[in-house]
Amino acid sequence: MEREPAKPGTPATNVLERQIAGLDALEMANRSRPGLLRRTWASTWPVLAAVAIAIGAWELVVLSGWKPTYVLPGPAQVFPQLGRDLSESSFWAGLGLTMRRAIIGFALAIIAGVLLGAVVSRVRFLRVAFGSLITGLQTMPSIAWFPLAILLFQLSESAILFVIVLGAAPSIANGLIAGVDYTPPILLRAGKILGLRGLALYRHLILPASLPAFVTGLKQGWAFAWRSLMAGELLVIIGHHTSLGVRLEYARENIDAPDMIAVMIVILFIGIVIDRLFSAADRALRRSRGLDPS
Amino acid sequence: MSATTREPERTTAPPVRIDGVSKAYGTGGGALLALDKVSLSVEPGEFVCILGASGCGKSTLLSIVAGLDRPTLGTVDAGGARVGLMFQEPALFPWLTVAGNVELALRTRGVPKAERRRRAAELLAAVHLDGFGRKRPHQLSGGMRQRVAIARALAQDSDVLLMDEPFGALDTMTRDLLHDELERIWSERSLTVLFVTHNVREAVRLGDRVVLLSSRPGRVVEEFPVPLDRPRRIDDASVAALAGRITDRLREEVGRHGA
Numbered sequence: 072m073e074r075e076p077a078k079p080g081t082p083a084t085n086v087l088e089r090q091i092a093g094l095d096a097l098e099m100a101n102r103s104r105p106g107l108l109r110r111t112w113a114s115t116w117p118v119l120a121a122v123a124i125a126i127g128a129w130e131l132v133v134l135s136g137w138k139p140t141y142v143l144p145g146p147a148q149v150f151p152q153l154g155r156d157l158s159e160s161s162f163w164a165g166l167g168l169t170m171r172r173a174i175i176g177f178a179l180a181i182i183a184g185v186l187l188g189a190v191v192s193r194v195r196f197l198r199v200a201f202g203s204l205i206t207g208l209q210t211m212p213s214i215a216w217f218p219l220a221i222l223l224f225q226l227s228e229s230a231i232l233f234v235i236v237l238g239a240a241p242s243i244a245n246g247l248i249a250g251v252d253y254t255p256p257i258l259l260r261a262g263k264i265l266g267l268r269g270l271a272l273y274r275h276l277i278l279p280a281s282l283p284a285f286v287t288g289l290k291q292g293w294a295f296a297w298r299s300l301m302a303g304e305l306l307v308i309i310g311h312h313t314s315l316g317v318r319l320e321y322a323r324e325n326i327d328a329p330d331m332i333a334v335m336i337v338i339l340f341i342g343i344v345i346d347r348l349f350s351a352a353d354r355a356l357r358r359s360r361g362l363d364p365s
Numbered sequence: 366m367s368a369t370t371r372e373p374e375r376t377t378a379p380p381v382r383i384d385g386v387s388k389a390y391g392t393g394g395g396a397l398l399a400l401d402k403v404s405l406s407v408e409p410g411e412f413v414c415i416l417g418a419s420g421c422g423k424s425t426l427l428s429i430v431a432g433l434d435r436p437t438l439g440t441v442d443a444g445g446a447r448v449g450l451m452f453q454e455p456a457l458f459p460w461l462t463v464a465g466n467v468e469l470a471l472r473t474r475g476v477p478k479a480e481r482r483r484r485a486a487e488l489l490a491a492v493h494l495d496g497f498g499r500k501r502p503h504q505l506s507g508g509m510r511q512r513v514a515i516a517r518a519l520a521q522d523s524d525v526l527l528m529d530e531p532f533g534a535l536d537t538m539t540r541d542l543l544h545d546e547l548e549r550i551w552s553e554r555s556l557t558v559l560f561v562t563h564n565v566r567e568a569v570r571l572g573d574r575v576v577l578l579s580s581r582p583g584r585v586v587e588e589f590p591v592p593l594d595r596p597r598r599i600d601d602a603s604v605a606a607l608a609g610r611i612t613d614r615l616r617e618e619v620g621r622h623g624a
Contacts (some may be wrong), residue, residue, distance in 0.1 A: 087545050091493045094539060098506035198378040261456035263433055264449065265521065266473040275469060360459035361503020 095340050120202050144329045153333035164312040166337070167302065172228070172314070176235030177296045183236050184292060192245065192251040202248070205241045213299035217306050230309075230335025231303035238299035239292035246288015250281020252303040290349035379444030381407040381525055381557065382429065386439035388425050399425045401582035402439065409524070412551055412558045414572035416565060416611065418619050422583030423561040427527045430559065432580075446557070449523030453530045455510035457502040463513050464489065464498030470520035487514040491550065508539035515550065525557045532567070541599055544570055548596060565608045565615065572600040575611060579618050586618055 133145035224230040262276040304316020322331035388400040399422040427574040428434035467485040492512040
């Protein structure tokens with residue numbers, strides 16, 4: 072064994088360097104992820120299978136003759152109607168109106184939720200006072216807000232946006248509060264040692280640490296926003312274009328069941344696609360931090 | 366290996382003086398005394414190991430020296446030295462890359478952006494992690510993460526490095542290599558190290574001096590100088606012999622709580 076003081080470049084140091092490098096190489100787990108195509112397929116086929124089963128069950132119910140087909144049409148009637156809808160420019164104009172409301176409403180909900188969450192998570196007194204109230208707000212069905220919204224804003228865009236914000240903001244605020252609350256104490260200690268204080272502490276530690284919980288809150292907030300919007304469009308019938316909700320309502324009034332179900336499919340589809348986008352963002356975020364269970 | 370551009374010579378740094386430090390949690394009859402009049406002086410460039418069983422307030426003592434906690438009585442004077450602290454967990458920020466973690470420490474010290482990248486690369490090279498800067502902490506092994514934590518502590522340009530059982534969660538082979546690594550960094554940078562452990566051999570392997578604390582409350586029981594030449598190995602007979610003596614003393618101390 073070398074008994075000289077270890078200095079860079081001496082045999083003792085080189086031996087240590089090699090041993091450490093060897094151990095690192097052995098311990099670096101080389102977990103390779105399957106390719107993008109494989110992963111996409113692996114997550115897509117169960118969805119396709121579920122859709123096929125659902126359509127099959129629907130067809131069976133229709134075939135059983137439980138209801139006449141002008142009330143409950145089968146896939147063979149609905150999908151051609153859906154195709155015709157999708158080729159109409161007025162359908163897309165209406166869809167555009169709905170999505171514009173969704174995006175504006177959700178954006179306002181994010182602003183409100185973040186402000187609320189930031190204030191409540193910072194001020195201890197407010198947290199005690201409003202913490203459980205915010206959670207309680209989430210249980211309020213959004214449709215129950217409409218009478219008040221219509222009184223306040225009449226039948227207007229503002230009434231719809233009001234309800235979207237009230238529906239989605241509590242989830243978003245809760246996500247942020249949970250994220251701030253569950254910032255690991257050990258990281259907070261490390262941050263203090265590094266000299267992070269005040270605004271820098273938020274910027275470099277608390278906000279990034281709470282991001283996963285915040286994204287979860289956004290995802291939940293989106294689900295509430297979308298539901299509130301659809302309820303609003305059924306109740307508050309305004310606008311130059313027939314939005315998705317209005318189209319649904321008109322189809323019912325005209326007893327046009329195929330169109331009604333076609334619109335429902337579009338509503339469901341949009342809700343699911345955006346939910347999956349949030350889920351993908353959530354997973355990517357967790358994976359980049361090594362929180363991915365798989 | 367690239368030598369660092371700046372050779373730190375801190376012979377003028379003052380000692381760390383821990384003077385009559387007591388720490389009580391709670392008040393009145395239910396108060397728990399964690400530390401009882403602990404006094405200790407650590408010379409610049411000295412490597413001191415604090416050894417004790419559970420409940421000796423080792424971690425509390427380090428928190429107080431680091432300024433994360435206040436003593437109930439007594440004073441700590443680091444003479445204005447920069448103090449870095451490492452934990453048993455590496456406590457790296459998982460949303461930053463390995464280099465990003467080190468760069469953040471440089472940033473809070475006000476190192477300009479252009480220089481941060483270069484300094485971070487140097488520091489990672491100093492803990493033999495060149496080429497791993499772009500990885501995320503979770504992609505590294507436990508030993509590698511703990512070396513990143515060392516690099517981050519060095520990035521703070523600390524004169525005094527406080528280490529709270531930093532290798533306690535590592536397997537023995539990794540731990541032994543990190544002992545060599547830490548000893549090299551300590552001597553190259555003339556750091557002052559205050560190292561807390563419950564592993565007697567580790568304390569003797571690393572320390573210039575081993576300070577034995579009693580449990581509940583933590584008191585300094587005895588100090589053992591370690592007059593052994595460096596570099597040492599944890600399985601040297603001389604290390605084992607001294608560790609045996611200290612273990613006997615530690616067991617005697619622990620036995621008082623069984624009566």
